[in-house]
Amino acid sequence: MAPIAKEKQRSLIDRLVAVSGGSYSPEERRKYYISGPQWAGAYEGQALFHAPTREPVGFEEVIRNLGELGVSCWATHDSDVIGADDLLTDRQWAIVARIDKALDDNGVRCSMVTCETFFHPVFAASAAAEAPEIRRYGVRRLQNTVDIGHALGAHYAVYWPGTLGYMVQGAVEETQMLRWFADGLNAACKRDIEVAREKGRPTLKHCLEAKPFEPQAQIILPSSDAMLAFISSGLLDHPEMVGLNPEYLHELMWGGAARAVLARALLCKKLFHFDINDGYPLKHDVDLGVGIVNPLDWLNVLVLLRSHGYEGPFNLDFKPPRTTSNYGVWKVSFPSAVDRFITLWNIAGEVMEDPVMQEAAAALKAGGGGAEDVDDIVAANKELLTLHELMGHRMFQLLIGQHRGRAFG
Ligand code: GCO
Ligand code: MN
């Protein structure tokens, strides 16, 4: 093939997107509680060893593109749009008003705000560091994020504690750090109760997000399960206001099965919010688009969530790859992620209604019958238990559409 001239490359992308087909209309996409984070749309491709590959994009452009694609909600860190120098000053409210207008103009709602307590140098030792002035500043940022959330009409606040942990063991006393972290959350909930009362709004749902690895010797709350234990530790003044925002990839990173993690959160009634993306176990937080690596695993996750009636947001917390252009972010990255999600959601519905899956599950629960003696129990269930593997295979068939007559060979 001859080289593709620069000016012909966008039309090539457009043509191959059209040939691929399978995309949903903005109206269809809007039926789902999906949010597009400011930081995902504006991500320029930078990382520890990597320079940016894309040009900067402002919030107006992100919100406009989300509106056009049919992503109904937007989410933001307090510092994504408002610079650190403007935060906590009157100037921030002028920016919030511009955000509000952009949301309004494009038919997009703000679902979630999140406080950045990891990027700024003041948080080098986390927002729960030893020096009281660091913690006081952290509390001001947390409470201010609650204020911004209410001003923008959000219902969720997310906290990813970033470098809550240490590089050098012994320098930090872990129980103390956890108490200080709880103090910050307590201050955020207290402020929330006050503002919600003033405004006649419901309080926010405060969601903790775990990530097992960062460039740290130890992260103190590395997994959703650790956070569940923390929520019920007695350190929180309002444990009923605090739940989880698990992230699919973060659970995969430590070797967890996302579906089992979510099941534990569901049982505790703490699955408030869910960051959706994809990637690889025991690797860096690559944050690829949902379902692009592990579609079968994702199908399993959605079957669980659908069958338990999860109604919270699905937040597209992914990073368009460095190889994707600014144009590609809106032409390929976002719409393809949303469309894979919707397709997998629909297939999950088919799994739940599939007669093979239903009969196999019912047969396993019925058991072999009648046996009391241990050898009899083993014998009575021997053939039935093959159904586990058959169900795994059936999930694969449902994923690739064999139940709809798709055939090979
Ligand atoms: C990540 C983190 C962040 C958080 C965000 C919300 O994947 O690096 O998940 O994207 O979700 O900071 O607090
Ligand atoms: Mn991540």
Ligand code: MN
């Ligand atoms: Mn996340």
